[in-house]
Amino acid sequence: MRHDSADSSETTLDATPARALGDFIRAHRERLSPQEVGLPPGPRRRTPGLRREEVAQLCGVSPTWYTWIEQGRPVSASADALARIAVALRLSRAERAYLFELAAQRDPAEPDPTAADAPATLLQTVQLVNAPAYVLDRQWTALAWNEPAADLFTGWLDGDHDRNLLRFTFTEPLGRELIVDWETRARRLAAEFRADSIRHLSDAPTRTLIDSLIASSDEFARFWASQDVFEREGGRREFHHPRHGRIAYDQITFKPAHREDLKLVVLVRL
Known part of the structure; x- marks a missing residue:
């Protein structure tokens, strides 16, 4: 009998909006290297991309709050905090718009x-x-x-x-x-x-x-x-x-x- 892994639920189509937001942010964090954002490479890394603590530092938010966002916990994410995440992760215009749609927030940088x-x-x-x-x-x-x-x-x-x-x-x-x-x-x-x-x-x-x-x-x-x-x-x-x-x-x-x-x-x- 085939048994799905415990992680399979992370990619189901019925994921919560908070989980979808966390998955999107995590995927883009893992694409960035420290050098791309002006950080020293540091010691050998076990996972690709930036560490959560590094993104939190770039955004000026607590590592715990940022971790909860990635984990899809139902925490409050203000438009200002999302804007800082978008800048830190070097999101394109389309990616940034998608981020704010996932969070059901209005981008403060959106032209009037x-x-x-x-x-x-x-x-x-x-x-x-x-x-x-x-x-x-x-x-x-x-x-x-x-x-x-x-x-x-x-x-x-x-x-x-x-x-x-x-x-x-x-x-x-x-x-x-x-x-x-x-x-x-x-x-x-x-x-x-x-x-x-x-x-x-x-x-x-x-x-x-x-x-x-x-x-x-x-x-x-x-x-x-x-x-x-x-x-x-x-x-x-x-x-x-x-x-x-x-x-x-x-x-x-x-x-x-x-x-x-x-x-x-x-x-x-x-």
Whole structure:
């Protein structure tokens, strides 16, 4: 009869998040040599890479705390401590992002999207698409759109209107007229925004938007209070257009690499 070793449980897919975080940190510690981080090689080593005590020294944390992190114990790891670990282990940008995702923390070095311009190439992309296409910022305000999008979204992307998708949906009569099965779509939209905005709910622009929508729309206030959370999905979207009648599209949403606060939305005619 075959007996698995006691260590086999360490690599199971149902490992806890804390265990996955510890495994990731340990693997990257073992890849580094003392010389790579400016430490003397010291006596002969039994294990590859840096010692735990050396990483703890580089991070300015206690060896015991660092050991517990690697062992997957349920200890608190602040964003600042994780940032120091990322620097000490020489993690790449992708590796650092993965580290913070594993720890369910926000990287303090992550650029503030509100202070950064949207990539020009992303804004130009909508003009290369023949179907309705637009770019949304983190508050779901349109930053760029093409003519097919302006033609489709009357009252939002045509003329001189407020460019926020949520305000258009919940406070503009034209939004209710344009969107087929408005209540179902609006409820879904509020739940998707709750999920999408969780990392910046305390930011002033997001908080101001939510507060203004709660004050100006009874439906938004009700949907928001329900605490529903849905991942933003594509799929069928139907409209009652004032000139084109009832039309249907398949919606696809893309998130640019390194700027996941932005969205490129394309609607393909069915």
